[in-house]
Amino acid sequence: MNEYSQYIGILSGVLTSTSLVPQLVKILREKKAESVSLGMFIVLLAGVSGWIWYGILKKDLPIIATNCFSFVVNSLIVVFSLKYKIKKAAAKKK
Template identity: 50%
Template sequence: MNENLLGIIAGVLTSISMIPQLVKVVREKNVEDISLLMLLILISGLSLWVWYGFVKDELPIIVSNSFAVLVNINLLICYMVYNKK
């Protein structure tokens, strides 16, 4: 299997993994079970992967992690909007 194809498949699966959580939060408007610290750490780590992708000039790393950052930033925004604490 072509290593770029492998990277793209892995990136797509990783990137879409949080979409069901985001959909659930938007539908239910409930973030009680979401950890703010986890979101912040995840966004930081994904952002570093994007940077690494630019350093290594690896488009699959850049694209997949950029998408994941956007999904998780949306989840963070939902957290701030729907958090009742």
């Protein structure tokens, strides 16, 4: 039973971590991010950081790895959202 729980944990972590990749691809493709809530992503980054810390304390590599990937994807969404929102605001001022 314990062997299966490890696989379930890894699969769940991979699915959760990759869930926002389509959002990142859409932002990059359209170069728009008007509907992206930066507040939600900041809270999500804080939560993911907590999971990474928890994984380190538990020495649980699947938790650490999947949440590090999630942190990178979410950080990229924040970076590109800010970039395109700032670009749009600058274009409106012209």
